[in-house]
Amino acid sequence: MELREFFSExxxxxxxxxxxxDDILRELIxxxxxxxxxxxxxxxxxxxxxxxxxxxxxxxIAIPHCRSLVVNKxxxxxxxxxxxxxxxxxxxxxxxFFFLIVAPPLEVSNQYLPVLGKIAQFSKESDVPGRLLxxxxxxxxxxxxxxxxx
Amino acid sequence: xxxPIAIAAILATVGILLGGSVVLTRLTGRxxxxxxxxxxxxxxxxxxxxxxxxxFENYSFAFRAGVVALVLILFDGGLNTPPSSLRPVAAPALLxxxxxxxxxxxxxxxxxxLAGGLDWPIALLIGAVVSSTDAAAVFATLRGxxxxxxxxxxxxxxxxxxxxxxIAILLTISLTTFVLYRTIENGGSVxxxxxxxxFEIVVGGGAGWLAGKGSTRxxxxxxxxxxGLYPVLTLAIAMTVFGVTTLLHGSGFxxxxxxxxxxxxxxxxxxxxxxxxxxxxxxxxxxxGMFLVLGLLAFPTRLASAAxxxxxxxxxxxxxxxxxxVALCLAPFRYSLRETTFIGIVGLRGAVPVVLATIPVxxxxxxxxRIFDVxxxxxxxxxxxxxxxxxxxxxxxxxxxxxxPEAAATIVIESSEPMxxxxxxxxxxxALPVCGVxxxxxxxxxxxxxxxIVRGSELLVAEGSTELQPGDHVYVLASPEADxxxxxxxxxxxxxx
Numbered sequence: 099m100e101l102r103e104f105f106s107e108x109x110x111x112x113x114x115x116x117x118x119x120d121d122i123l124r125e126l127i128x129x130x131x132x133x134x135x136x137x138x139x140x141x142x143x144x145x146x147x148x149x150x151x152x153x154x155x156x157x158x159i160a161i162p163h164c165r166s167l168v169v170n171k172x173x174x175x176x177x178x179x180x181x182x183x184x185x186x187x188x189x190x191x192x193x194x195f196f197f198l199i200v201a202p203p204l205e206v207s208n209q210y211l212p213v214l215g216k217i218a219q220f221s222k223e224s225d226v227p228g229r230l231l232x233x234x235x236x237x238x239x240x241x242x243x244x245x246x247x248x
Numbered sequence: 249x250x251x252p253i254a255i256a257a258i259l260a261t262v263g264i265l266l267g268g269s270v271v272l273t274r275l276t277g278r279x280x281x282x283x284x285x286x287x288x289x290x291x292x293x294x295x296x297x298x299x300x301x302x303x304f305e306n307y308s309f310a311f312r313a314g315v316v317a318l319v320l321i322l323f324d325g326g327l328n329t330p331p332s333s334l335r336p337v338a339a340p341a342l343l344x345x346x347x348x349x350x351x352x353x354x355x356x357x358x359x360x361x362l363a364g365g366l367d368w369p370i371a372l373l374i375g376a377v378v379s380s381t382d383a384a385a386v387f388a389t390l391r392g393x394x395x396x397x398x399x400x401x402x403x404x405x406x407x408x409x410x411x412x413x414x415i416a417i418l419l420t421i422s423l424t425t426f427v428l429y430r431t432i433e434n435g436g437s438v439x440x441x442x443x444x445x446x447f448e449i450v451v452g453g454g455a456g457w458l459a460g461k462g463s464t465r466x467x468x469x470x471x472x473x474x475x476g477l478y479p480v481l482t483l484a485i486a487m488t489v490f491g492v493t494t495l496l497h498g499s500g501f502x503x504x505x506x507x508x509x510x511x512x513x514x515x516x517x518x519x520x521x522x523x524x525x526x527x528x529x530x531x532x533x534x535x536x537g538m539f540l541v542l543g544l545l546a547f548p549t550r551l552a553s554a555a556x557x558x559x560x561x562x563x564x565x566x567x568x569x570x571x572x573x574v575a576l577c578l579a580p581f582r583y584s585l586r587e588t589t590f591i592g593i594v595g596l597r598g599a600v601p602v603v604l605a606t607i608p609v610x611x612x613x614x615x616x617x618r619i620f621d622v623x624x625x626x627x628x629x630x631x632x633x634x635x636x637x638x639x640x641x642x643x644x645x646x647x648x649x650x651x652x653p654e655a656a657a658t659i660v661i662e663s664s665e666p667m668x669x670x671x672x673x674x675x676x677x678x679a680l681p682v683c684g685v686x687x688x689x690x691x692x693x694x695x696x697x698x699x700x701i702v703r704g705s706e707l708l709v710a711e712g713s714t715e716l717q718p719g720d721h722v723y724v725l726a727s728p729e730a731d732x733x734x735x736x737x738x739x740x741x742x743x744x745x
Contacts, residue, residue: 146679149649151740155732163681188735190332201681208689211681215691218733 099209101174101216102243109175110236114196119148119185122177123162126198129175136168140200154187159221163199163214172209173200174217176239178230195221195230220248261302265294269536284385284539284598284631291543304544307609307620313541314603317534318413319504321599323486324531325410326508327524334509337404343577344404345411351573352565352595353379353419359564364557369427374619376423377605378565378626380416382598383409385631395639398649401587405594410509413600414452414502418445420604424611451498453506459489460510468516468666475662478519479526482511516666538599545606546624554618558625566630570595586645594638597627655702655721655742669727671699674738676720682737688712695727696734 154160182192201210294300353375360371494500571592605623608616698710
């Protein structure tokens with residue numbers, strides 16, 4: 099299983115506009131192109147997870163995630179906020195890179211946790227934050243995943 | 249009566265009163281009455297007009313004991329409020345603790361002056377005495393009903409209650425001095441008061457911060473022989489910080505609270521659980537002691553005449569003065585109307601007004617005993633009215649947070665040396681990715697592993713096939729490098745006392 103199987107260029111935004119945590123979540127959700135009702139349900143679930151502790155894991159990276167009925171297969175999106183935003187990350191520093199993961203409630207192939215683990219591992223590589231900051235178009239994000247073999 | 253017998257009698261009396269109060273917390277918690285009222289009732293029962301016939305009307309002893317009690321309560325409050333939890337609510341808490349306290353005192357004083365016909369200085373004095381809040385009273389009541397608050401509401405109430413005591417104390421002492429000065433000298437300026445207050449608070453805060461930093465170094469580097477000596481050292485620190493700052497004309501109360509906060513922020517504090525537990529016990533002892541003394545100092549026959557003004561002032565305080573002051577202070581911040589209303593109504597009074605009410609009596613202000621009686625009523629009614637509805641109100645106004653039930657068993661690592669890795673407990677909520685997953689499928693980072701699971705009243709061995717269920721408390725041993733990933737999987741750790 100490779101991460102790039104789950105990402106697509108139209109679910110990548112290199113210039114998120116929002117400047118607070120809630121709006122960042124809404125903007126990330128919009129990348130999945132769902133209907134309005136589903137977007138609302140997804141936002142609630144992501145907020146519930148964030149209330150249990152921020153998914154901002156430090157070094158400018160956050161991986162908001164949840165299970166939700168609004169998807170029938172695992173969906174992911176990537177967003178970048180070049181100026182950073184206060185995401186209540188555990189290192190209390192601004193977050194620049196957001197990886198959204200939404201999994202269906204019941205998965206036959208059980209991809210949710212492995213994908214979460216792989217994204218965390220990928221983002222932990224020392225040169226990745228710098229490389230993500232240099233991206234100018236979504237295709238380069240896909241190329242970076244390929245280069246890293248994930 | 250010779251000395252040993254006298255001491256034996258005193259110890260037996262204090263022991264029975266304390267023990268009775270402690271056992272009573274079970275009952276008050278179960279029926280949803282604020283714990284403080286139980287202690288006051290024990291004091292009243294033991295008093296000269298109650299069953300115990302203890303003749304106690306020593307305001308100066310009550311004040312001295314009260315100061316010690318406040319030092320213990322504030323230091324414990326600081327120790328339980330690390331800077332990380334204070335930071336997000338620091339601005340609104342500071343505003344509530346300063347402008348809020350003055351506005352509450354002012355509105356209440358205006359009512360006491362206009363409707364009660366009291367002189368302005370006396371009216372202001374009553375306002376100042378009852379202006380500080382006690383978050384412990386709110387949390388104790390909520391805990392009894394199994395409800396918890398949204399973190400920003402709970403943290404704000406907690407931070408505010410730690411910060412506003414020094415301001416209320418300062419206001420009361422200054423106003424008492426002013427009333428006396430005016431009486432004696434027929435004049436005097438009240439305009440230097442804000443300047444003096446600011447000076448004392450700034451000196452107190454600065455001294456507390458410095459002392460906290462120095463104390464943290466001392467505690468972490470001193471390497472004492474016995475774990476039991478650490479709480480003795482922290483107690484000595486609290487006493488010294490209060491004493492020295494007060495002698496330097498700063499607010500000793502502010503200093504002792506800030507020192508507690510700074511020490512709580514230390515990442516590697518040796519024997520932290522032992523230190524916290526002992527100070528928690530001291531704070532309880534101080535709370536119980538103060539409310540018992542309030543009960544003992546009150547005379548039901550004398551209270552009757554203070555009932556009407558007391559009731560009126562308590563109603564104005566609960567329904568007008570405090571909510572208005574809170575609305576004013578929280579307006580610049582992003583608090584919803586429901587949150588502002590809740591914070592406004594549940595600013596319960598604690599032991600502080602009891603201690604403060606003894607100051608005018610000791611200073612010999614004419615009619616000060618009447619002030620004490622009125623304050624007694626305000627404290628009791630203000631605790632009783634919002635106190636009994638606090639859980640209902642929290643649900644009604646939607647300020648209830650995600651309640652994490654306490655685990656039936658907890659493990660705490662006590663270390664004398666700084667440890668790299670830490671053992672923390674995580675509550676498994678349905679919204680976590682690990683919920684319903686066998687441990688073998690959880691992508692643990694290197695340097696992290698589950699050591700034990702508490703499920704209901706059972707302790708489970710962490711095996712690969714063990715599936716995590718909602719409601720589990722999972723103990724994870726993790727290195728600092730592994731910590732971010734562990735929190736991504738499990739959320740924030742539970743706080744263990």
